[in-house]
Amino acid sequence: ETGVTQTPRHLVMGMTNKKSLKCEQHLGHNAMYWYKQSAKKPLELMFVYNFKEQTENNSVPSRFSPECPNSSHLFLHLHTLQPEDSALYLCASSQLGLAGGPGTGELFFGEGSRLTVL
Amino acid sequence: AQKITQTQPGMFVQEKEAVTLDCTYDTSDQSYGLFWYKQPSSGEMIFLIYQGSYDEQNATEGRYSLNFQKARKSANLVISASQLGDSAMYFCAMREGGRAAGNKLTFGGGTRVLVKP
Numbered sequence: 001e002t003g004v005t006q007t008p009r010h011l012v013m014g015m016t017n018k019k020s021l022k023c024e025q026h027l028g029h030n031a032m033y034w035y036k037q038s039a040k041k042p043l044e045l046m047f048v049y050n051f052k053e054q055t056e057n058n059s060v061p062s063r064f065s066p067e068c069p070n071s072s073h074l075f076l077h078l079h080t081l082q083p084e085d086s087a088l089y090l091c092a093s094s095q096l097g098l099a100g101g102p103g104t105g106e107l108f109f110g111e112g113s114r115l116t117v118l
Numbered sequence: 119a120q121k122i123t124q125t126q127p128g129m130f131v132q133e134k135e136a137v138t139l140d141c142t143y144d145t146s147d148q149s150y151g152l153f154w155y156k157q158p159s160s161g162e163m164i165f166l167i168y169q170g171s172y173d174e175q176n177a178t179e180g181r182y183s184l185n186f187q188k189a190r191k192s193a194n195l196v197i198s199a200s201q202l203g204d205s206a207m208y209f210c211a212m213r214e215g216g217r218a219a220g221n222k223l224t225f226g227g228g229t230r231v232l233v234k235p
Contacts (some may be wrong), residue, residue: 030220042122043209043225056222086163094221106153107223109163 003027006091006110014118021076023091031096032074034066037088052097081117088112099115121161122210122226129231131200137227138196140209151213152193158206169193205233
């Protein structure tokens, strides 16, 4: 199994739909992240979970709702999205050091879920 | 102000030649980390190389090396002996702060590299 797996890889939804993106990491890491990658914009950090606790919500609209039931799984629940929310959503994980410090540092990413909102 | 700036939106490089991708950063923290990632068309972000702000030597990983100039706040990536498989988007990223920062990364806008045979 690859380190970080995201499903679905592609998703098309209407503005009134409710859907969820799933991320699973098989690396034994203790931190997980959601990033948004829109065309012609840098990656934007959305949410951070350290030891299953949300530590960052980067001013993300409430139509995006994250859930982290355990250190290996991360969800992004989507409802009443807008066309401008169409993007590649990337999940990542990392290993924090003691007391939540940087640890090894690098993020390990999944292949992303490409979302199209009609 | 942008924290990570990549001024080259796209570059062509001849196969087997070296290429340098520019990255400048802006931070007032003394402790920070700099990363380079590769994103092929599949979408996955692949970690390439890391440089810590206190590392005195430039980082190297195989064909990748990081030209770290702290006073100029630049962290350029050098890819030696380019291969066709190196064609991808390349992103520079920074982690600011010390222990409390966790591993949040801020990314630049990326540079698209196309290797010509």
